[in-house]
Amino acid sequence: MSYPAITMALTIMRRLSCSGFASYIVGGTVRDLLLCRVPGDVDIATSALLEDICSVWPEARIVGKPGKRSAILPTSEGTLDLVSYSGKSLSEELRRRDFTINAMALSETGEIEDPWGGKHDLAERLIRGTANPGDRLAEDPVRAVRAARFAAMEPAFSIDKETASRCRESAPKVEQAAPERIGREVLKSLEERPSRFLEELEKLGLLKATLPFLKISDTVCGNASSAHWDERFLSTIKRCKIMEETTPDITLRAAALFHEIDGIKQVENTNGHNSAIDEAFSGAKRAGEIMTGWAWPRSVAKEVVRLVRWRGLLSEGSEPKELRRLMVLNGTRWMDCLFLLSKADIMALSTDFSPWLENRRIVLESTFRLTGTKPPLDGEDVMKILNIKEGPKVGEALSALSEEMAEKGTLDAESAAEWLRKRFSRNGTTQEKDAQYMENGEIL
Numbered sequence: 554m555s556y557p558a559i560t561m562a563l564t565i566m567r568r569l570s571c572s573g574f575a576s577y578i579v580g581g582t583v584r585d586l587l588l589c590r591v592p593g594d595v596d597i598a599t600s601a602l603l604e605d606i607c608s609v610w611p612e613a614r615i616v617g618k619p620g621k622r623s624a625i626l627p628t629s630e631g632t633l634d635l636v637s638y639s640g641k642s643l644s645e646e647l648r649r650r651d652f653t654i655n656a657m658a659l660s661e662t663g664e665i666e667d668p669w670g671g672k673h674d675l676a677e678r679l680i681r682g683t684a685n686p687g688d689r690l691a692e693d694p695v696r697a698v699r700a701a702r703f704a705a706m707e708p709a710f711s712i713d714k715e716t717a718s719r720c721r722e723s724a725p726k727v728e729q730a731a732p733e734r735i736g737r738e739v740l741k742s743l744e745e746r747p748s749r750f751l752e753e754l755e756k757l758g759l760l761k762a763t764l765p766f767l768k769i770s771d772t773v774c775g776n777a778s779s780a781h782w783d784e785r786f787l788s789t790i791k792r793c794k795i796m797e798e799t800t801p802d803i804t805l806r807a808a809a810l811f812h813e814i815d816g817i818k819q820v821e822n823t824n825g826h827n828s829a830i831d832e833a834f835s836g837a838k839r840a841g842e843i844m845t846g847w848a849w850p851r852s853v854a855k856e857v858v859r860l861v862r863w864r865g866l867l868s869e870g871s872e873p874k875e876l877r878r879l880m881v882l883n884g885t886r887w888m889d890c891l892f893l894l895s896k897a898d899i900m901a902l903s904t905d906f907s908p909w910l911e912n913r914r915i916v917l918e919s920t921f922r923l924t925g926t927k928p929p930l931d932g933e934d935v936m937k938i939l940n941i942k943e944g945p946k947v948g949e950a951l952s953a954l955s956e957e958m959a960e961k962g963t964l965d966a967e968s969a970a971e972w973l974r975k976r977f978s979r980n981g982t983t984q985e986k987d988a989q990y991m992e993n994g995e996i997l
Contacts, residue, residue, distance in 0.1 A: 559586075561630040562595045566661040572609060574601035577643065577658035577666065579636075584654045587675060588707065597635045598646050598658060606635055644668040648684050651696045652703065652716075656683045678710045686716040694726035698738045698763055701753035705746045712753070720757045728762040735763055736847020743806045748794035755786070766814050766843060785813045791901035799893060804853055808860035808894050811840040837862035859883065860894055867895035867912045868904065876912060877919050881955045885920050892916070929969040938970050939977050950977060 559578070566576040576599035585592040599606070606624045607613045613626040613635075624635040638646035643666060647656040653674045658666040665672070669683045680703050682689040682696075690696050697720035704710045712720065727735075742750040751767075754760045760767060767786055792809040800806070815836035840861045844854035863879065880888045892913060899909055935950045936943065950973055957972060 556592060557630045558595045558633075559592065561628045562597060562633060563661055565626065565628075565633060565635075566597065566599075568609065569599055569601060569606075570661060572601070572605070574599050574605065575643075576600070576635075577660055579647065579658045580650065580655050583657040583659045583665065584671070584675065586659070587657075587672070594631075595633055597633060598638050598643065599635055600639055601637060602639050603635070603637050606637075649692075650683055651689055651693070651699060653681050653683050654679075654703070674713075678707065679713050680704050680710060680716060681713040682716045682719065686719045687722075690719045690723045694723040695730050695734045695738065697723040697727055697757060697759055698735060698754070701750055701757055701759065702738055702742045702745070704753045705742060705749035712757070717757060720759065724758050724762045727759055732846040733848035736844070736849055739763070739810075739847065740803070740807075740849060740853075743803050743810070744801075746797055747806055747810060748790045748797060751786075751790050751793065760786075764810075766811070766839070788901045789813050792897045795897040795900050796893075799897065802890070804856040804860065805890055805893060807844075807853070807857045808864065808890075809897055811836075811843075811857065811861045812864055812894070812898060814840050814861065833862055833865055856887075856890075859887070860891055863891055864894060864898065867892055867909055868899055870908050871912055873915045873919075876915050878952075880916055880919060881952050885916075888916055929966040934966070934970070935973065938973050953977075 559582070562578055566578070569576045576597055578595060579598045580596045582592040582595050584590075601609075603615050603622060603624045606626070607615065610626055613624045615622055615624050617623055622636075624637075626633045626635060636646070643658060647658060647666070647668060650656040653669045653671040655671070656667075656669045657671040660666070670681075674681050680700050700712050700716060700720055704712050751760070751764075754763055767789060789810065789812065792812055793806065796806050796809040815832060837858045841854060841858040844857065866875070866879075879891075892909070895909055898904075899906055932943070932947045935941070935947050939946075939950060941947065953973075953976060957976075
């Protein structure tokens with residue numbers, strides 16, 4: 554067995570068997586093994602009471618509310634989740650699961666128990682609720698969103714008619730679901746085919762309840778036969794499709810999903826000018842608020858916010874200085890990600906590629922100038938030259954020096970010191986006011 558978590562689960566199951574208890578691997582793991590997919594978390598259902606499990610493994614602990622309790626067992630391959638079906642049959646235990654393809658069980662000898670037709674539905678590429686789909690969705694409306702995610706998991710999968718109908722009826726309850734549960738399904742969808750996930754949500758009338766920031770028009774939402782697809786929704790699907798074919802990077806796929814957030818709303822700045830940059834900032838801030846509500850990992854959310862904030866910069870003519878500043882502040886890897894996001898946008902909208910290529914040329918040129926170049930000055934040098942104390946201004950000065958080198962090439966220590974004295978005043982504040990939209994303050 555090439556999956557360590559499965560091997561560990563079998564070890565646990567055999568020990569349970571020696572103690573007189575039946576046990577099975579259940580849920581998505583069985584589905585994934587049948588589809589030749591790498592299984593995720595491994596769940597075990599057993600005839601043992603949870604207290605029996607804790608007796609055999611003192612390190613196990615019981616978690617959850619009454620009726621939904623399980624035992625969490627830490628192992629060398631991660632944690633295993635064990636549920637008890639003591640007092641009822643295995644078929645009853647599997648019946649409470651969401652869909653038939655997740656309601657199969659695998660014994661320690663490799664035999665599959667399939668009381669609800671999961672193998673048949675896998676063969677038919679069908680997502681169908683176990684027993685009465687309405688009951689399964691009434692128990693947990695978020696299963697409707699999960700149905701869309703499973704339909705997007707493999708090519709040619711679809712949701713059976715009765716289950717789809719019950720999913721549509723669940724839309725109001727999905728809208729009231731805990732944001733973190735919706736966020737978990739969205740995050741998982743980004744690992745598969747997010748463009749197909751969006752299409753399935755639209756077919757089920759769940760797009761507004763799940764991703765209201767896409768602002769799909771009422772004539773589209775919930776009407777799969779409508780020919781008047783919202784252009785912004787279509788462009789989002791195209792971006793997601795391009796990005797999922799380009800990279801497995803979750804942050805880039807998420808940035809493509811959030812690309813249209815808030816639309817193109819003009820904001821009047823302090824100089825009386827309308828600024829799309831200000832709109833990009835407000836859109837990124839809103840994306841951050843949504844991801845925080847979804848309880849996404851902070852590291853992922855921060856990267857997505859930075860990409861969404863600058864999402865429109867590279868598809869139009871930009872000042873070389875602006876590009877160099879972003880590259881120095883965020884690094885070349887992040888800059889490459891921004892170029893990929895912008896490229897997906899251009900391809901989705903079929904707009905002119907020339908500005909993007911010119912911006913790419915400028916950044917590549919600057920990258921080559923900096924690669925392998927040792928900075929002529931360090932923080933100690935900067936503090937002496939500018940007569941300042943340790944603090945943010947030192948980093949600001951070093952970044953400015955890197956930008957200058959990215960533009961003009963290598964500088965020796967004497968030339969660098971002279972440049973810093975001209976650029977910065979004695980108290981360490983910059984003499985040259987940078988544009989407000991080039992500030993790199995934190996949104997999250």
